[in-house]
Amino acid sequence: DAKTTQPNSMESNEEEPVHLPCNHSTISGTDYIHWYRQLPSQGPEYVIHGLTSNVNNRMASLAIAEDRKSSTLILHRATLRDAAVYYCILRDQWNYGGSQGNLIFGKGTKLSVKP
Amino acid sequence: GAGVSQSPSNKVTEKGKDVELRCDPISGHTALYWYRQSLGQGLEFLIYFQGNSAPDKSGLPSDRFSAERTGGSVSTLTIQRTQQEDSAVYLCASSLLGGGAGANYGYTFGSGTRLTVV
Numbered sequence: 001d002a003k004t005t006q007p008n009s010m011e012s013n014e015e016e017p018v019h020l021p022c023n024h025s026t027i028s029g030t031d032y033i034h035w036y037r038q039l040p041s042q043g044p045e046y047v048i049h050g051l052t053s054n055v056n057n058r059m060a061s062l063a064i065a066e067d068r069k070s071s072t073l074i075l076h077r078a079t080l081r082d083a084a085v086y087y088c089i090l091r092d093q094w095n096y097g098g099s100q101g102n103l104i105f106g107k108g109t110k111l112s113v114k115p
Numbered sequence: 116g117a118g119v120s121q122s123p124s125n126k127v128t129e130k131g132k133d134v135e136l137r138c139d140p141i142s143g144h145t146a147l148y149w150y151r152q153s154l155g156q157g158l159e160f161l162i163y164f165q166g167n168s169a170p171d172k173s174g175l176p177s178d179r180f181s182a183e184r185t186g187g188s189v190s191t192l193t194i195q196r197t198q199q200e201d202s203a204v205y206l207c208a209s210s211l212l213g214g215g216a217g218a219n220y221g222y223t224f225g226s227g228t229r230l231t232v233v
């Protein structure tokens with residue numbers, strides 16, 4: 001599976017929007033872009049995923065660059081509860097060997113939210 | 116059930132003892148995954164089940180680790196002759212589909228089992 005690059009950490013103020021970047025310059029045409037987050041002392045939580053078009057759900061928005069080499073997770077109004085490690089992961093829909101398309105977690109971005 | 120259930124939530128065991136960790140996935144989810152997370156570290160993939168078979172066991176760290184899944188549902192991760200380096204949070208996740216076909220589906224994780232080997 002192609003790799004992703006994320007900043008180690010970011011800070012945000014409460015009630016302000018947060019844009020979390022992810023670079024994936026070697027993405028293939030069959031890779032889905034997935035985002036998860038892990039709050040302190042909890043298991044990871046699915047946030048959003050997409051293939052080519054921008055996606056919105058109740059938690060966040062996913063903006064995917066036209067060339068798909070980068071994406072941005074957008075939290076529209078950060079709350080203290082959004083402080084977590086955010087992971088950007090590629091899942092290949094045609095990967096039936098190797099990692100079987102499993103989620104391989106990197107180090108992610110640690111988001112801190114200031115009141 | 117509504118979510119992925121793992122038991123026990125905490126387990127303290129003596130070095131050299133065997134332990135069994137249980138995962139009850141979301142009903143109807145064919146794919147099940149085990150990960151572990153040592154203190155302050157990232158998530159480490161252990162094994163993936165599609166139905167009752169395990170196409171990918173590449174993450175199991177040694178032959179002391181084994182896992183099975185029965186009835187396409189409950190899975191058990193067994194660690195024999197536990198060592199202190201086995202201390203970690205063991206996380207289970209399930210997904211509607213696995214492998215490449217599952218790329219368009221998210222994982223749901225359980226709350227994990229915190230294993231402490233003393």
